[in-house]
Amino acid sequence: MHQEQRPGRRTVLGAAAALGAGAMTLGGGVAPAAAAAPAPASRGGGGSYKDLPVPTVIGHRGACGYRPEHTLGSYEYALAMGADVIEQDVVPTKDGHLVCRHENDITATTDVASHPEFASRKTTKTVDGEKHTGWFTEDFTLAELKTLRAKERIPGNRQHNTLYDGYWQVPTFEEVLKWAEEQGRKRGRRIWLHVETKHPTYFRKAGLGLEERLAKLLRRYNRSGRGGHTFLQSFEPSSLQRLGRLGIDCPKILLLDDLPTRPWDFVEAKDPRTVADLITPAGLKWVSGFAQGIGPWLNLIIPRDAAGKLTKPTTLVRDAHSAGLILHPYTMRNENSFLPADFQRGTDPNAYGDAFGAFKTYFATGIDGIFSDNPDTAALARDAHGRR
Secondary structure (H helix, E strand, O other): OOOOOOOOOOOOOOHHHHOOOOOEOOOOOEOOOOOOOOOOOOOOOOOOHHHOOOOEEEEOOOOOOOOOOOOHHHHHHHHHOOOOEEEEEEEEOOOOOEEEOOOOEOOOOEOHHHOHHHHHHOEEEEEOOEEEEEOEHHHOOHHHHOOOOEOOOOOOOOHHHHHHOOOOOOOEHHHHHHHHHHHHHHHOOOOEEEEEEOOHHHHHHOOOOHHHHHHHHHHHOOOOOOOOOEEEEEOOHHHHHHHHHOOOOOOEEEEEOOOOOOOHHHHHHOOOOOHHHHOOHHHHHHHOOOOOEEEEEHHHHOOEOOOOOEOOOOOHHHHHHHOOOEEOOEOEOOEOOOOOHHHOOOOOOOOEOOHHHHHHHHHOOOOOEEEEOOHHHHHHHHHHHOOO
16 A cells, blocks of 8 residues: 555454464465464355455454464464455566565665675655655566565564575466465365555556456466456556456456555646545445445544544445445554554553444444454454444
8 A cells, every 4th residue: 555554562362363484485475374274164265355354354464463474474473364355556677577565675675785696776756745865676687586584574573583584486467376276175165365556546557558458367377357356456547447458357456555646647647636526426336337336444434633533433434335336445564553542551662452333333334344464353343343
């Protein structure tokens, strides 16, 4: 997701969290955790997103509250913890492969800075209007990226996760598709994925269009249709529209940042509409012409006041449902630093607050799912709330 709930440890909540890392392999994967029982075949087993439990638990970048994000270890741990859907963000390499990283700037999520052979690749780029200095996936071939190892992105908040620094490689999206097929066979059900195209306008201008590459892989792995067990998401409406024109019929989710922001493709096209315009009834009707849902920042569901406390819910849930759209807001995290002030406990910003209380409040608005760094907590909270 673009918007982080600024910024920002943990006591593992729930029996599922007691599962270990499993028999990890240094080659970049993990063996299934022995204690994890296969999920019932009916859970998410249907081809339609309407068959998923509601609220749907989406493992945000896997289970990145416990493992470095966008690694096979993080994805597999999310499944073991009860996530219904696993999220991937995709960005391209120099030679056109799609890899799973939250951003194309890999400075914070890999050990690239410790590789002297790549020192000269450090550069400053403007991505969607913001300057970033670091190393970028589009300047590396896949073979070069595979010499790097993943690491924890926010070690100050999640020091425990640094235990796994260097354990996994950066996975390609095709490797994740193969992993999902293997996990599906083991668990007796297809694995749902939630795939985001990152900075699609930026990459198209660089000659590395994401949508065609993504469509090709989705077709190859039988995930391009309504029954393909895959959500597609983007902050740019034109990316979802392009995927539709390519014949990809997966359910699509338009991600929405803060009210005054504009999707970057709108900026490039000189379209003056903002997120505030898109969440009006007229704007939501327009979105429903190419998407099945929206993924709003949680503050669009329940704003926070100047002290960081939750205020009254907006009408967004009701308005989106009236337009026939589901809502998958982002992102719930257990640490005090990320929680609304009402649910923070104690003075340690990295300690866990009352995450269950926060989940209960958000679920009461009628949202259809939620992205969470801690899918075990989300699943327990959902079960306590009651599935629909």
